[in-house]
Amino acid sequence: MTEDFNDQEEKDVFLRAYSSMILSRMFDKKIVSAQRQGRVGFYTPTIGQEATQVGVSMALKKGDLVYEYYRDVPFMIHRGVPIEILLDQIMGNGEDSAKGRQMPSHYNAKEYNFMSVQSPVAANLPLAVGAAYAIKLRKEDKVVVTTFGDGSTSTPDFHAAMNLASVFNLPIIFLCENNQWAISLPVEKQTKVEIWKKAEAYGAHGVKVDGNDFLETFKVAKEAVERARSGKGPVLIEAVSYRIGPHSTSDDPSKYRSEGITEGSEKDPIVIAEKRLKELDYITDEVIDKMKSEAKRIVDEKFDEREKIPPPKPETMFDDVYKEMTWIIKEEKGEVL
Amino acid sequence: MTSRQLNMVQAINSTLDFALSKNDSVVLLGEDIGRDGGVFRVTEGLQAKYGAERVIDMPLVELGIVGMAIGMALNGLKPIPEIQFQDFIFTAFDQLVNQAAKLRYRSGGQYNVPMILRTPYGGGIKGGLYHSQSGEAYFAHTAGLTVISPSNAYDAKGLLISSLEYEDPIIFLEPKKLYRAAKMEVPDEEYKIPIGKASIVREGDDLTIITYGSMVPLVNSAVEKNKVNAEIIDLRTIMPYDGEAILQSVKKTGRAMIVHEAPRTLGMGSEISAFLAERAIDYLMAPILRVTGPDTPFPYRLEDYYMPNERKIMKAVGKLMEFR
Numbered sequence: 094m095t096e097d098f099n100d101q102e103e104k105d106v107f108l109r110a111y112s113s114m115i116l117s118r119m120f121d122k123k124i125v126s127a128q129r130q131g132r133v134g135f136y137t138p139t140i141g142q143e144a145t146q147v148g149v150s151m152a153l154k155k156g157d158l159v160y161e162y163y164r165d166v167p168f169m170i171h172r173g174v175p176i177e178i179l180l181d182q183i184m185g186n187g188e189d190s191a192k193g194r195q196m197p198s199h200y201n202a203k204e205y206n207f208m209s210v211q212s213p214v215a216a217n218l219p220l221a222v223g224a225a226y227a228i229k230l231r232k233e234d235k236v237v238v239t240t241f242g243d244g245s246t247s248t249p250d251f252h253a254a255m256n257l258a259s260v261f262n263l264p265i266i267f268l269c270e271n272n273q274w275a276i277s278l279p280v281e282k283q284t285k286v287e288i289w290k291k292a293e294a295y296g297a298h299g300v301k302v303d304g305n306d307f308l309e310t311f312k313v314a315k316e317a318v319e320r321a322r323s324g325k326g327p328v329l330i331e332a333v334s335y336r337i338g339p340h341s342t343s344d345d346p347s348k349y350r351s352e353g354i355t356e357g358s359e360k361d362p363i364v365i366a367e368k369r370l371k372e373l374d375y376i377t378d379e380v381i382d383k384m385k386s387e388a389k390r391i392v393d394e395k396f397d398e399r400e401k402i403p404p405p406k407p408e409t410m411f412d413d414v415y416k417e418m419t420w421i422i423k424e425e426k427g428e429v430l
Numbered sequence: 431m432t433s434r435q436l437n438m439v440q441a442i443n444s445t446l447d448f449a450l451s452k453n454d455s456v457v458l459l460g461e462d463i464g465r466d467g468g469v470f471r472v473t474e475g476l477q478a479k480y481g482a483e484r485v486i487d488m489p490l491v492e493l494g495i496v497g498m499a500i501g502m503a504l505n506g507l508k509p510i511p512e513i514q515f516q517d518f519i520f521t522a523f524d525q526l527v528n529q530a531a532k533l534r535y536r537s538g539g540q541y542n543v544p545m546i547l548r549t550p551y552g553g554g555i556k557g558g559l560y561h562s563q564s565g566e567a568y569f570a571h572t573a574g575l576t577v578i579s580p581s582n583a584y585d586a587k588g589l590l591i592s593s594l595e596y597e598d599p600i601i602f603l604e605p606k607k608l609y610r611a612a613k614m615e616v617p618d619e620e621y622k623i624p625i626g627k628a629s630i631v632r633e634g635d636d637l638t639i640i641t642y643g644s645m646v647p648l649v650n651s652a653v654e655k656n657k658v659n660a661e662i663i664d665l666r667t668i669m670p671y672d673g674e675a676i677l678q679s680v681k682k683t684g685r686a687m688i689v690h691e692a693p694r695t696l697g698m699g700s701e702i703s704a705f706l707a708e709r710a711i712d713y714l715m716a717p718i719l720r721v722t723g724p725d726t727p728f729p730y731r732l733e734d735y736y737m738p739n740e741r742k743i744m745k746a747v748g749k750l751m752e753f754r
Contacts, residue, residue: 158505160501189538190537190538190540191535191536191537191538191540192538194535194536194538195536199536201536201537201538201540201541203537203540203541208504208541209533209536209537209540209541211528211529211532211536212528213524213528216497216524216525216528216529218497219493219494219496219497219498219500219501219525220497220498220500220501220504220529221501222494222497222498222501223497223498223499223500223501223502223503223504223505223509224501224502224504224505225501226498226501226502227501227502227505227506227507228505230457230483230484230507231506249491249493249521250493250497250524253491253493253494253497254494254497256489256491256494257488257489257491257494257498260489412539413534413535413537413538413539414534414535414573414574415534415574415576415598416534416542416597416598419626419670420626420670420673420674421670421673422573
């Protein structure tokens, strides 16, 4: 399939990617169902975007930086973020590194080179450009990937970031995870131009890929990363997939769209991955079933384990506003507690 | 110890020069700050000395300047972005309020944003609606931001040096009316003025005038000229403001007024009034007064009517002293 690996290496790499996709899918299903049971407050499902994220993740090196958005669970899982970190954040429990301050789906994993996630879309993009500038200034061998949805391409932040990255010729990949829906607005009403084509207007390189196919995405991402790493400037990847789930657990898509790609149908990224891996003789139905039940077991087990962790202590609310707590916040803390 | 007669522009310029020479991580970015040296000449000569990669002429996009600076700060640099006029900062407001100010909190301290955003603010230069605003209250109202405004060249240098070591985002508001208004002795060596500490510009017994930025010399000259026995407090740091210094002075004088050029309603004067009402009511002999800009946009031809002046200040002083 590629010249990067010998056969055994390739098999291992592809199976690991598939394994991340499966774990993400099981994770997603678990959190959505836990939300329905009242055990989780909110969640932005990832279902349908596994191949996009894992495919791009496969092309990165350990030291590369990711400025992700709130739907990037598969990306994080494939880069080695333990699901405990994700679960603790979603539950906002006392072990959550951000002490339960953010709504679910706003992850933090600095140790794994992921930025902290904000809600306003595309606001991470200019930050990623600044990170890429720092890398270039220090002549470090790193690239930055920043991710966002199709709706984000309408924002001034997207425009500013694309322009600045191109003007300064920075080592950065803009990964547009085009899942075709920004809550209720379909992509054809979001923009009149195909997203990848916008790159040209900035002097960046643009490319479109089938984001439901992890191998196609990997191939395109690898070229993009090599290009950025070798000093040829930014790349905009439009990875087209489909948001199989709702925008969030608070949203009912039946109000504004008829069903598109459904779970288990032939365009489901997991179904495509299985087909590809079977063609390569890397996997059998028996192994698939085993991997799925193992992933489900891990997710169930970890969920129950993390659910037992008590919430953060009330006094932690006042920490981390500033490095040194101001006298004003000290007084307010005294009044509240 | 050597020193030089410098105005505020020169003091800030020499401090930025010092910062760039001392620390490779320091970068400056903003519109027209490099080749042109900045529209107020604050960064004059620095690009020639340190290169275009560290003194960066930015495309015309404030949210990009601030956003990029945050990304730099998150990755080990010490960015000092400049917004050409504070009036233009609002397209970058989301980056300031939702990113810079919240990153430490939302990451549980994993990330922080050691950035010094410099921007000229305030009226008095015939700048009209969009080159005169005093937006300090917007920033002071945002948890996570630290807001500083020097009122003279000496303080500008000392506050900027303290800001270089500060690990959270700072909005460094430079009163543009004072940029070249006066020269004073500024030591060549490094010295710091602590963030969060006000200065007692003038001691007095009859009333306390709390002010900052461009209003400090105005209040001072009004008080001197009219021989008022007033204590003048220059906040220097607007947020977190020095409550202790304010309280101590007002307990002594029993009368308080606040002077700023920003609009009155929900300005810093409102906050300080509430602060005093909550804890100094037993000491107050008169209502707390505010001398401020009115709640209108900043008018071009009528700017002299808009800005606080000696007459408005003395009228309030009279009212405070006569109150029984």
